[in-house]
Amino acid sequence: MEGLIAVGLLLFLMIVGVPVAWSFAGVLAYLSFAYDANFNTLMLQGYRSIDSVILIALPLFVLTGYLMQSGGIAHRLVDFIEVLVGKRKGGMGASMVLASGIFGAIAGTATAAVASIGTIMIDPLEKRGYPRGYSSALLGISSLLGILIPPSITMILFAVVTRQSVAACFAASIGPALLLIAGLILMNRFNVGRLFEEVSAGAKDGMEELPGKGIATLRALPALSLPIVILGGIYGGICTPTEAAAIAAFVAILIGFFIYRDLTIKRLGSSVVAAAETTGTVILILLFSFMIGRILASERIPQELTETITSLVKDPLMILIAVNIFLIITGMIMDDVSVTVVVAPLFMPLMIASGVDPIHYASIVACSVVIGANSPPVAPILYMACRIGKVSIHQSVMPAIKLMVFVGMPVMAVTSFVPELSLFIPKLLGLM
Incomplete structure (x- = not known):
């Protein structure tokens, strides 16, 4: 009962x-009092x-x-990317x-990603x-590829709280990420000519002229070196x-200062301050969530949850479906960090008991965050995309829901019920 009250609180x-970190502090205070x-x-x-x-990677x-x-x-x-694919049907959306x-x-x-890509595109x-409205919705779900494609802050947090290999969790989400990219590109291509008409590149006055392929490639080479x-x-x-x-942070500084020369001392300082603020919030949430987890573990709450659900539902497939639904619902009302560090570990014993590999479970959690972060009522990434796009949330809700239903949820379903999509690359790389 105390566990349910804590979630409700x-x-x-x-x-x-109430800010997320201090919401966790409130829950910690309640559980500390309830369980003495x-x-x-x-x-x-x-x-x-x-x-x-491992957590040093987070601020970097x-x-x-x-x-x-x-x-x-x-x-x-x-x-x-726009030079390569922008002139094709649906090319700008694909870009x-x-x-x-x-x-x-x-x-x-x-x-x-929302701030950088949205501002530009x-x-x-x-x-x-x-x-x-449609562009903002597409931006919202596309930006969450940062959660699936390694290196992923979400996967670092998942690995830390569940004691798994960071590299294995990174590799597990590559398959779902590629599937999501393909689904979004195909869905965008389907929408062109049906929901709206795409103007040909250069057909409208005032459109910025892009550099040639050779020049664009040459300019992008330093940036493309970073993922490599x-x-x-x-x-x-x-x-x-x-x-x-x-190494990535150091190389990004060198590229910004000496190659592109867009980075200044003032911008570097602003970037460091913004990164420190973001990291501080996440670390506070992590601290409180670890303490909450200690209380729950000492009171055997995860084990009792596993025993209760398995006594009601015997079929592992139905348990997996139920956990998927719960992760999506919690993702709709909580941010990605909260889902990853609190809700996901709570179901880890249940998933293991149902025969789900922890690394496979990592990619399921990542997919649920992609859906939840763009789904009302909270939808933090979608709201941010709308602010960047300077558009009302009401104009983006329906396009976002359609993208979730026809792309996001099928990707999560395939990820959940086809384990090899997540486990193939970690096995290939000898990470598990």
């Missing part, structure tokens, strides 16, 4: 506008949990994302999807005939994810 605090927990011991255990080398990847935005890296990537995917392969965060999309450095270093066994994050 967390949702209530978030709904009334020793707060000094909890603080010590919480500190030990966040005293992790976040910083890399901000540096891409302020150092001109994102702009060159968008130009490069946004692919740009978000490549951005995710460097920064690992959705919010930075929403206006050109409108000039090509894309409604701003990060992923090649991790999966080539050259460096750990933390070391790769440090």
